[in-house]
Amino acid sequence: MGGRLRGRDGDEAMKATLxxxxxxxxxxxxxxxxxxxxxxxxxxxxxxxxxxxxxxGVGAFGLAADRLAPARDAVRASLARxxxxxxxxxxxxxxxxxxxxxxxxxxxxLSVLDGTVTRLETRRVPHIGWSRxxxxxxxxxxxxxxxxxxxxxxxxxxxxxxxDERFPAAVRLGRIAGxxxxxxxxxxxxxSLLEALVREVTS
Numbered sequence: 381m382g383g384r385l386r387g388r389d390g391d392e393a394m395k396a397t398l399x400x401x402x403x404x405x406x407x408x409x410x411x412x413x414x415x416x417x418x419x420x421x422x423x424x425x426x427x428x429x430x431x432x433x434x435x436x437g438v439g440a441f442g443l444a445a446d447r448l449a450p451a452r453d454a455v456r457a458s459l460a461r462x463x464x465x466x467x468x469x470x471x472x473x474x475x476x477x478x479x480x481x482x483x484x485x486x487x488x489x490l491s492v493l494d495g496t497v498t499r500l501e502t503r504r505v506p507h508i509g510w511s512r513x514x515x516x517x518x519x520x521x522x523x524x525x526x527x528x529x530x531x532x533x534x535x536x537x538x539x540x541x542x543x544d545e546r547f548p549a550a551v552r553l554g555r556i557a558g559x560x561x562x563x564x565x566x567x568x569x570x571x572s573l574l575e576a577l578v579r580e581v582t583s
Contacts, residue, residue, distance in 0.1 A: 393419045394582065397430035401447035405438040405564075409468060412564035416575050426451045427458060432582055437469025437562055441479040441497065441526070444470060445488040452490065459492055464555040464581040466574075472551065472558025473497045473528055481526055492556055494531035500524070500545060507542040511561075513549055514539040518569040520549070520561035527560065555581045 396418040398406050410420045413434070426433065426448060433455075435444075448455065459465060467475050478484045479497035489497075500507060506525040513520060516538060527547035530536060538550035540560070550559045557577055563570035 393417055394431045394578075395419045395421065396432040396434055396578075397428055398422045398434050398436055399426045399448075400424050400436075401439065401444045405562075406436055409434070409436050409564045412571055412574060413578075415571065416578065418578070427454045431464065432578060433458075433463060433465045435465065435467040435471025435474055435558075437467075437471050439470055440481065441470065441473060441488070442482040444474055445479075445482060448474065448490070449488075456490060456492065459490070459556060462555055465557070466577055466581060467556075467558035468564075469524055469560060469562055472560055473526060475551070475556065475558050476528055476530070479526060493528075493535055493551060493553060493558075495529050497526050497528050500527050500542060500547070502543040502545045504543060511540045511542060511549075514541070514546075518573065519566070520559075520563065520570055520573075521565040522549075522561045524560060528558075552580070557581050 396413045398410055400422050406422055413420050473479055474489050475493045476489045476495045476497055477491040478486050478488050480499055482488055484496060508523045510519040511522055535551045535553050536548040537552045539546055540549035549561060563574040
């Protein structure tokens with residue numbers, strides 16, 4: 381791993397806040413961020429002051445959207461001001477407007493990326509296991525039944541395949557990023573990719 385990740389003042393370790401919406405796999409993700417040298421806190425308040433806001437990746441879209449709803453406008457405003465954010469799996473899906481898992485109700489997600497989330501159109505669902513990132517070669521661990529469908533494909537920074545379907549594996553818009561896979565469960569390559577992503581969105 382690279383040098384120690386520092387907070388905005390340059391002295392303290394960078395602070396990452398995991399938003400707890402009641403269903404995320406917080407322990408393994410928090411441990412992975414800690415291994416990168418970040419100070420990790422878990423909060424049910426998505427508007428707390430932090431160097432990096434992280435939306436974890438386990439649970440149902442509707443439940444997570446309900447937990448986010450009271451702070452949705454405040455979080456969107458914070459992101460517009462430059463708050464760095466990384467969404468993992470479900471957390472990436474929450475960056476979009478709506479999910480088929482939640483009835484495609486408009487405005488349930490954060491709507492910071494244009495598009496929706498729909499069910500994978502493959503014979504085997506859910507997609508659980510290792511898939512390689514196109515053009516990268518590294519294998520990441522996926523566990524999902526739904527995939528993001530961005531309006532503008534230019535926000536997609538990595539693609540992957542499950543059976544015969546190609547879907548976005550990672551997205552990025554400024555200081556906002558998301559990955560459909562679980563870097564915290566993807567061994568050394570996953571941790572290395574997570575570190576690079578943290579550096580990119582917080583720089």
